Amino acid sequence: MPDDTAPTTEPAAPARKIIHIDMDAFYASVEQRDDPALRGRPLAVGGSRERGVVAAASYEARVFGVRSAMPSVTARRLCPDLVFVKPRFEVYKAISAEIQAVFAEHTPIIEPVSLDEAYLDVTENLQRLATATEVARAIRAEILARTGLVASAGVSYNKFLAKVASDYRKPDALFVITPAMGPGFVEALPIGRFHGVGPVTEAKMKRLGILTGGDLRARSLAELQAIFGSSSGYYHGVARGIDHRAVRAHRIRKSVGAENTFSEDTTEFAVLVERLQPILDKVWTVCASKGVTGRTVTLKVKFSDFEQITRARSLSLPVASRESLAHISLGLLRDVFPLRRSVRLIGVSLSGLQHGAGEEPRQLGLAL
Structure with a gap:
């Protein structure tokens, strides 16, 4: 495998060795590890057969199209034999702490993204291994030995490409994108596989004829600014294999939120309440997985003419349950009525985050 110490595409930028670690179907894999009867079966963590959303899906379930954040009813329709289990x-979190301990043996520069995902900067690694690829290989082996779980790793010279690499051949994969490979690799990459390009933006890009990284690279910065505003600089850079973001150790999350753009606009309160439910499920699942809650609930509403409003309520104590979050969010939604225009997007976020008593806010992070 090529040496990953070659210079980056921009000589002025410091050369980095970045690893992105992503546990394969983490919640589902833990459940299958702990209950042999679940192994080899299509499994969804979270939700139920009647309501809620899927927090995680096993690879056996993904074959049927089941994905995280999917309504449980949809998941069951795609896979009638799907087994639902409650998240633990x-x-x-305890297993995540074991994984973090493995990271810390190789680098102190760890940026957690979630319980099962992190960036690591191993430009200088504590074990003095020759390449970032060797570090990633050692980390994957140690995680498997300690937890019985499989991690995929992406190795590259920046965060964007490391994230792309970890997902490129999942599951159970180690993939390296060297500086020499980077620009050409991005050029052929489908736009939907760009980290930071969500479904709505992907659809917008495709309507504009931007199907690959090469198509994105062909657009000037001025064109991208006119279309995508503040995100244009990021898109312009990563289309060329450039991403100067550093791995930020101990990054503190300021809020947890989710939103949904509708395929059809609506003015009906009952319809908005129904569409709000999976959003609330997703927000609360993320809060529970990260061990956080917050004091301020914010409702975001975007109308058919793209005007956007927010309504917020701050409490003296953190929101204690999903039911409480729903009660406050629905109260904020009622305050928006009566409507003069139809709604195309709705979202909820929780801010003023607090962690468990006696614990400092923290996140997991991975490196090459």
């Missing part, structure tokens, strides 16, 4: 976030 305390177990997941």
